[in-house]
Amino acid sequence: MMNYQVIIPAAGQGKRMKAGKNKLFIELNRKPIIIHTLEVFEVDPRCEGITLVVHQNEMEEFTHLLKSYHITKVKSLTIGGKERHHSVFNGLIHLQNEEIVLVHDGARPFIKQEIIHRLVDCAMKSGAAIVAVPVKDTIKKVKEGQIEGTIDRSSLWAAQTPQAFNVSILLDAYKKANDEQYIGTDEASLVERLSLAVEIVEGDYDNIKLTTPEDLFFAEAIMKKQNK
Numbered sequence: 001m002m003n004y005q006v007i008i009p010a011a012g013q014g015k016r017m018k019a020g021k022n023k024l025f026i027e028l029n030r031k032p033i034i035i036h037t038l039e040v041f042e043v044d045p046r047c048e049g050i051t052l053v054v055h056q057n058e059m060e061e062f063t064h065l066l067k068s069y070h071i072t073k074v075k076s077l078t079i080g081g082k083e084r085h086h087s088v089f090n091g092l093i094h095l096q097n098e099e100i101v102l103v104h105d106g107a108r109p110f111i112k113q114e115i116i117h118r119l120v121d122c123a124m125k126s127g128a129a130i131v132a133v134p135v136k137d138t139i140k141k142v143k144e145g146q147i148e149g150t151i152d153r154s155s156l157w158a159a160q161t162p163q164a165f166n167v168s169i170l171l172d173a174y175k176k177a178n179d180e181q182y183i184g185t186d187e188a189s190l191v192e193r194l195s196l197a198v199e200i201v202e203g204d205y206d207n208i209k210l211t212t213p214e215d216l217f218f219a220e221a222i223m224k225k226q227n228k
Contacts (some may be wrong), residue, residue: 002124003046007091008163010034010062010106011055011080016170016212018025022058023210024106028219033210034062035069042073044113045114046120049075051091056080082105085183085225089174095167100124102162103187107210110222116162118202123164128196130188131203132157136142157200163187169196 008023016021024034041047050073054062057083059077066074076094080087088103095101100123102113115131122129135156163186165173173190177183184190188198206222208215 001046001119002100002120003048003097003101004120004164005049005051006041006047006102006104007051007053007088008034008037008041008055008104008106009080009084009091011058011087012084015188015200017210019213021054022177025061026192026216028109028216029223031069033067035065035071036108038066038071038074038107039069040109040111040113041104043070044116046117046221047073049073051078051094053080053087053091066172066223067188078132081096082094083183085177088170088187089178092170092174097166099170099208100164101167101170104162108207109210109219110206110208111162111228115201115203118194119162119164122199122201126197126199127166127169128164128188129199129209130186130189131162131200132156132200133160133203133205133207134158136205150183159186159188160182160209161186164210165179169194170176177222180225 013022019026025032041050050054052074052078056079078091081090101119119129119131135153135158139153141151173194177190191198208218210219
């Protein structure tokens, strides 16, 4: 049973949240979002360490939060880059090649330990795996405001995080992307460009990413359901 390291990018400003600050500092049940997320990995015995990637101007605030909430598994506070792509890479280059590394959004505080373990076990065997859920809505292809067609949703999955990889595979994917000046929307999209298979581990619909003000209402409902 292999353990893992996790990179959590937390340097984005989350403009769609319209909070006037880093959305990860917004409190849910009197605790910042980022702390809810970090605590999932803090209590997981298979998590060996956390690399938290932050904005340079927020380094002091993150340091204070880690001490205040007794988060001990953060082994590195790394400065983020211009895009999430660069931030994750900044955290990745310090890890050992034989390790399994997870990348998880700081704004997804509801990931469950059981799903993390299934993901890590899958990545151990395949080298690359992500958490995802089947798309529930009918999906339309649209051009210039008009429907061009209805897409068969039976093969469509919504990607989430964590996404898990052998470190050497993800480093190779970043090298190719950086050489070609390609910026992906997630880590799996980089690995796909190596023509390697990426496995799917089914997650759950509570594992939402808090992006807009409306998401905070859903987060409160999820917390009540989970008795957090």
